[in-house]
Amino acid sequence: MTLSASLNGAEQRRPSRFGRMLENRLPYLIVAPAILILLLVGLFPLIYSLIVSFQRITMTENDTSFVGLLNYAELFRDTRLWASLGHTAVITAVALPLEFLIGFLMAQLFIDRLPGRQLFVALLVLPTVISPIVAGATWRLMFDVRFGPIGQILSFFAGEPVRILWTVNPAYVYPAIIICEVWQWSPFMFLLLLAALSNVDQSQLEAAEIDGASYLRVLRAVILPSIAPVVAVACLIRSLDLVRIFDIVWALTEGGPGSITETISLYTYVQGFSQFETSYTAAISFLVIALLTVITTLVLKRMELAR
Amino acid sequence: MKFKTFFGATALFVLTAASGSAADKDAADTAVEAAKKYAGTTISIVWEAGLQSLDPLNYSGPQWEKLTGIKVKVVEVPTDQMFTKIMQDFKSGAGAYDALNVIPSWMPDLARAGALEPLDKYVDKFGYRDELQDIAAAYRDNQMQYDGKIYGFPDDGDVMLLYYRKDIFEDPKMKEQFKAKFGYDLAPPKDWKQFDEIGQFITDKMAPKVYGAGFFRTAPYPQYMFQERFRTEGGKFFNADTMKATVNSDIGLKVFKGMLAENKFMPPGVEQWNFVDNLAAFLQGTTAMTISWPPYGRWAAGYGSGEEALKWVPKSQVAGKVGYALTPLGRPELGVGFDLSVSATSKNKEAAYLFIQWLNSKKTSLERVQLPYTLRDPFRLSHYASEKYRSLWPDATAYLDTIKTSGEKGLLDLSLLQQDKYDEAMTKAISSLWAGEDAKAILDRLAQQFDAITEKVGIENQKAVYKVWAAKPGAYPQ
Numbered sequence: 001m002t003l004s005a006s007l008n009g010a011e012q013r014r015p016s017r018f019g020r021m022l023e024n025r026l027p028y029l030i031v032a033p034a035i036l037i038l039l040l041v042g043l044f045p046l047i048y049s050l051i052v053s054f055q056r057i058t059m060t061e062n063d064t065s066f067v068g069l070l071n072y073a074e075l076f077r078d079t080r081l082w083a084s085l086g087h088t089a090v091i092t093a094v095a096l097p098l099e100f101l102i103g104f105l106m107a108q109l110f111i112d113r114l115p116g117r118q119l120f121v122a123l124l125v126l127p128t129v130i131s132p133i134v135a136g137a138t139w140r141l142m143f144d145v146r147f148g149p150i151g152q153i154l155s156f157f158a159g160e161p162v163r164i165l166w167t168v169n170p171a172y173v174y175p176a177i178i179i180c181e182v183w184q185w186s187p188f189m190f191l192l193l194l195a196a197l198s199n200v201d202q203s204q205l206e207a208a209e210i211d212g213a214s215y216l217r218v219l220r221a222v223i224l225p226s227i228a229p230v231v232a233v234a235c236l237i238r239s240l241d242l243v244r245i246f247d248i249v250w251a252l253t254e255g256g257p258g259s260i261t262e263t264i265s266l267y268t269y270v271q272g273f274s275q276f277e278t279s280y281t282a283a284i285s286f287l288v289i290a291l292l293t294v295i296t297t298l299v300l301k302r303m304e305l306a307r
Numbered sequence: 308m309k310f311k312t313f314f315g316a317t318a319l320f321v322l323t324a325a326s327g328s329a330a331d332k333d334a335a336d337t338a339v340e341a342a343k344k345y346a347g348t349t350i351s352i353v354w355e356a357g358l359q360s361l362d363p364l365n366y367s368g369p370q371w372e373k374l375t376g377i378k379v380k381v382v383e384v385p386t387d388q389m390f391t392k393i394m395q396d397f398k399s400g401a402g403a404y405d406a407l408n409v410i411p412s413w414m415p416d417l418a419r420a421g422a423l424e425p426l427d428k429y430v431d432k433f434g435y436r437d438e439l440q441d442i443a444a445a446y447r448d449n450q451m452q453y454d455g456k457i458y459g460f461p462d463d464g465d466v467m468l469l470y471y472r473k474d475i476f477e478d479p480k481m482k483e484q485f486k487a488k489f490g491y492d493l494a495p496p497k498d499w500k501q502f503d504e505i506g507q508f509i510t511d512k513m514a515p516k517v518y519g520a521g522f523f524r525t526a527p528y529p530q531y532m533f534q535e536r537f538r539t540e541g542g543k544f545f546n547a548d549t550m551k552a553t554v555n556s557d558i559g560l561k562v563f564k565g566m567l568a569e570n571k572f573m574p575p576g577v578e579q580w581n582f583v584d585n586l587a588a589f590l591q592g593t594t595a596m597t598i599s600w601p602p603y604g605r606w607a608a609g610y611g612s613g614e615e616a617l618k619w620v621p622k623s624q625v626a627g628k629v630g631y632a633l634t635p636l637g638r639p640e641l642g643v644g645f646d647l648s649v650s651a652t653s654k655n656k657e658a659a660y661l662f663i664q665w666l667n668s669k670k671t672s673l674e675r676v677q678l679p680y681t682l683r684d685p686f687r688l689s690h691y692a693s694e695k696y697r698s699l700w701p702d703a704t705a706y707l708d709t710i711k712t713s714g715e716k717g718l719l720d721l722s723l724l725q726q727d728k729y730d731e732a733m734t735k736a737i738s739s740l741w742a743g744e745d746a747k748a749i750l751d752r753l754a755q756q757f758d759a760i761t762e763k764v765g766i767e768n769q770k771a772v773y774k775v776w777a778a779k780p781g782a783y784p785q
Contacts, residue, residue, distance in 0.1 A: 059394065059420060059725065145576035168578045170742050254526060258739030258749075273391045275728055276398075 053282035059275070071283035080259060081284065084267040085291075091177060091249075091263065092242040098182045099238060100231070103189025110190075111197050125191060127184045136251025139180040143167060143252075167253050173261050180248050185241070189234055196230035197223070232303050236296065243292060264288055334438045335668035339374045341433060342661040346376025350659050352406040353393060355645070356383035359408075359682045361616050362675055367666055374665075377658060386410075386643075387527055390417075390727055393650070397422035402652040405659035409459050409646045411450035412722040412730075415772055417648075418453040419724065424649040425456040429660040438669050441687045445714040449779055450646055459646025460667040464676075464686030465600055466713040467535065467639040470607060471495050472595045473630040475509060475517070484512070495632035499536065499565055502596070502635045503572075509595045510572040519572045521594035523585040524741060528642075529566075530733035532598065535640035535718055536562045538783055544721060545757075545773055550766050552757030555750035563746040570741075578741040592624040598634055600642065601684035601710055608700040611679025627701065631709035633716065638784050641717040645683075685710055719781040723772050724764045732756040 053071055056063040075081060106124065110117055127135065142148045143166035154162040166176040200223055208218045224231075246265040249255065255262035255270075262270075268288070272281035332340070354360040360383045368379035382404060384392050390413050396403050397420065409417060417423045430436055439447060439460070446461035475481060476493050485493040489504055496502035506519030523529065537544075542558035545551065553559075570577055574593060582599070589597045590607055597603065609626035611617050633639055647663035649656055665671055669689050676685045677696055685691055691711040697704045723729060736753040740746060761769050776782055 059416065145579060146574075163575050165576065165578055165741075168738075168741050170744075256526065256735065256738040257742035258735050258744065260739075260742070270731070273395070274387075274731065275725070276391075276394055 049282045049285055052279050053286055055279050057278040058280075059277075067279075071280050072287075074280060075283055075287055080262070081264075081267060081287075083259065084262045084264045087261055088243055088245065088263045088265075090174065091181070091245060092239055094174070095178050095181045095185075095242055096235060096239055098178070099186045099189045100193075100235060102182065102186040103191075103193050103234075106186070106190040107193040107197050110194060121191075121194070125187045128187045128191075130184065132184065132247035133251050135184045136180055136248040139176070139183075139248075140167060140252050143176055168257055170257060170260055173253055173257065177249055177252055177261060180252060181242070181245065184248070185238060189238065192230055192234040193227065196227035200226040229303060232299060236299050239295065240292060243288070243295075333668060333670055334433070334435050335665050335670040337433050337435075338661040338665035338668065342371075342375040342377055342658060342665070345655070345658040345661075348655055348658055349378040349380055350405040350653075350655050350662060351380040351382050351403065352408070352659075352662070353382045353384055353389060353404050354408050355389065355682075356385045358616070358680060359645075361680045362678060362683060365616070365680075366678055367671070367675060371662060371665065375661075377662070379662065393417065393422060394420065396650065397652055400652055402650070402654050404650045405653040405655045406663050407648045407650050408462075409648045411459070411461070411644050411646050412720045412726045414450070414453050414458055414646070415722060415724055416726060418456075418458050422651050423458040424651045424653070424656055424660075425458060426460075426649065426660060427457050429649075429657065429664070430457060433661065433664060435664050435668075441669055441689050443686055443688060443691075443711070443714045445641065445717045445781060446644065446686050449641075449719050449781055450644055459648040460663060461644065461686055462647045462663075462667050462672070462683060463643075463645040464684040464690070464710060464714055465644040466641050466684070466710060466717050467531070467598050467634050468601060468604060468709055468713055469495055469632040469634045469639075470589065470597050470599065470603055471630050471632060472517075472592075472625060472628055474628040475513075475595050476630065481509075481512065484508075495630065496596075496635045497637070499540075499635045503565070503569060506569065506596065507572045513595075515574075517592060518574045518594050520569065520596040521573050521577055521580065521585050521588045522569070522598060523580050523582050524570075524578050524737075525581045526734045526738060527730070528582065529737045530730060531640045531642040531720065533562060533566070533733060533737060534721055535634065535638065535642075536565070536636075538718055539636035539638045543783065545761075547770070547774065547777060550761050550770050550773065552754040552761070554757060555747070555754040559750045560747055563740055563750060566737075567740055567746065587621045590621045590623045590625060598639075600682075601706075602682050604629065604631055604706050604710075605679075605700075608702060608706070610700050614679045616680035629702070631702070631706050633709070633713055636784075638716050638718050639713045641714070641719055641781070643720070686714075717781055718784070719776070719779060722776055724769055725760060728760045729757060732760070 054066050054068065056065070056067045056070070110121060130138075142150050143164075145151055145163050145165055150166070151162055151164060154164070164172055166172045204222050204226075205218065208222055213221070244265050245263050246269065249261055249263050249266055253261045255266045259267075264284075268281055268284050271277045271284060352363060354363055360381050363379060363381045368381060372378050382392075389408065389410070393404070393407055393409070394417070397417075407423070409423070414423070430439070439451070442451075442461055443464065445466075446464065450461040451457055451459060476495070482493045485505070485508055488508065491501075493505065493508075496505050502520070509517060509519035522532065537554065537559060540558045540562055542556060542562070543553055546553055574588060580588070585594075585597055585599065586603060586606070588594045589599075589603065605611065606617070606620050607623050607625055607629040609623045612620070612622060647667055649659045649663065653659050666675070669687060672683075672687060673690055673693055673696075675681060676683050676690055677693075677699065685696070685707060690696060691707045693707075697707060700706075721729060732753055736749050739749045
């Protein structure tokens with residue numbers, strides 16, 4: 001038998017049925033263990049929490065029987081819960097645009113290749129690497145009415161003592177939280193937007209410049225549409241983080257004075273870990289999951305339409 | 308017959324000798340001897356984070372290990388998380404903690420949940436009942452038991468004292484001007500009206516160098532001051548028959564308005580003061596009066612000022628100038644306190660029990676309350692009477708006498724089922740007060756929150772617990 005004949009024979013010898021099955025399924029089998037672990041770690045707690053939300057587990061009761069929608073009905077009667085969602089919405093609605101604006105302006109400043117740019121970028125990004133609880137505690141000291149530098153600087157410019165109780169006066173608690181939050185997370189926006197702006201098509205910019213378009217026109221017609229997908233993702237990530245905000249608020253005000261800065265995360269923590277309303281806390285968690293899912297879906301759909 | 312008589316006499320002699328030996332051994336020695344069989348094990352104890360845990364970290368833990376061979380692992384937890392951590396450990400069944408520090412007002416919840424080990428059998432086994440009688444009645448009779456069983460040993464004589472600047476109060480010029488204005492002698496205030504008058508007077512005369520008074524105002528402690536003032540003014544937390552909250556009565560409003568008005572003669576920014584801010588202000592001589600727990604008195608006297616652990620405490624500028632008195636209206640809040648308990652899920656219950664018996668014993672506790680850095684305050688009759696303690700600084704005798712009297716007249720913290728929820732509601736109400744919200748609106752909301760908590764716990768359940776608590780001599784002023 002010639003070599004070619006034997007090769008032809010080999011070509012014509014098809015793999016067995018088992019071999020074909022194995023070949024088709026091999027990629028899935030390889031990733032299966034990792035997927036199973038992810039499901040176990042991610043999905044199991046979710047399903048377990050869902051089950052707990054239909055039970056009645058509190059500090060003193062361990063009733064694991066099905067109680068129907070009792071906890072979910074309680075959600076709608078809980079004014080403190082809805083107040084905390086409102087507080088969270090306020091913080092998100094104010095902080096997110098500010099973070100975007102500051103991040104965008106900073107990115108515009110650094111878009112050109114200036115000497116020392118990398119060093120400055122590294123310094124600007126430092127707030128983001130600090131733990132949020134540390135950031136909150138530090139700003140609490142900065143806002144201190146007797147020893148904090150903020151008060152002293154304001155007093156210097158005002159020419160008289162300025163005594164603002166940032167963490168007690170209702171008029172100033174939200175600005176205090178938002179200042180700390182924006183200070184810490186604008187660099188995150190800055191990084192993403194810097195990368196996005198760096199990839200804007202230079203030829204379009206040059207063409208617009210040649211055509212005599214103003215900066216605002218260029219911004220509206222060329223830059224923003226180019227970076228829109230990155231902006232959408234950045235804003236989505238930050239808004240999800242803002243909805244879950246905890247550390248900064250806890251360090252600054254612990255949800256006070258009273259409950260006026262109590263966010264949904266703080267309230268959930270208090271219900272779950274101070275008051276051991278375990279089943280009710282599970283129900284709150286699913287409410288938050290539902291709200292965030294709606295927001296995320298709407299944003300992603302909007303992105304799809306834009307494309 | 309002769310043999311029987313001889314045998315009986317011998318047996319009697321042996322038994323008498325043995326019981327005599329046992330009587331000679333105090334509770335500390337008994338605990339040490341019994342614990343030696345657990346040498347090589349490690350027990351963990353939950354302790355309030357910060358200064359409180361310096362005691363087990365630097366003194367009692369190493370000492371216990373030296374005596375018994377048992378290692379002590381101190382689990383430091385911030386006060387406002389201690390209840391959470393203890394319950395989490397219990398509910399998960401992890402058994403990570405052996406011994407616990409428990410705030411007495413939590414005892415009903417923890418005991419009912421089954422998180423605390425009843426200690427009676429250990430107390431009897433290791434002969435600790437006698438020494439328990441030396442604990443001051445205010446703590447022994449109110450902070451040790453729930454439902455007739457011992458669940459913890461009171462280990463901290465927390466009680467609010469009024470500290471005042473003797474030098475200012477005894478200044479001839481100040482005395483003369485005050486008497487001329489108000490018609491009574493400048494002295495530690497007997498009621499809150501006098502407190503306000505004295506405070507404002509001193510501020511008018513001496514601010515900004517010295518203000519009339521300062522208090523801690525931030526969570527979680529001001530609610531204890533509210534509890535005291537509300538009751539000493541005649542208020543009751545609940546209607547005992549209906550369990551409807553009555554904190555929003557005229558008395559509640561009077562107290563809230565009084566607390567708010569005081570801020571005007573206190574240093575600017577007092578609304579943000581915590582325990583340390585208030586301490587620093589008093590030690591630096593910025594405030595002429597304050598109310599707080601006993602450690603202020605020791606540190607104001609300069610006791611322990613050379614200690615490394617107390618480096619963070621501002622050096623006292625008022626040593627030798629501080630007087631001690633009962634709080635206005637003479638019924639101070641006991642305020643917090645700590646019990647030593649054993650976790651029901653501990654895997655080393657007896658070893659844990661022996662450690663807390665040793666800690667709490669007459670001998671060991673006397674050493675512990677004299678540690679310069681301790682936050683554990685005298686709580687035994689033998690502590691108050693200790694000649695050694697009385698000689699620690701010139702005014703230590705007056706200090707101990709005031710603590711003893713304050714304890715005797717002390718008001719118990721409100722202690723109901725799910726007390727932490729009532730505490731949280733009071734804390735939030737007070738912070739709303741500093742924020743400028745209408746006092747009546749805050750109190751009405753507080754009453755509603757109290758009612759909602761009571762309803763959730765079960766009105767009849769809570770009524771039964773409240774009835775027991777309210778019947779205690781220290782619950783309401785007689």
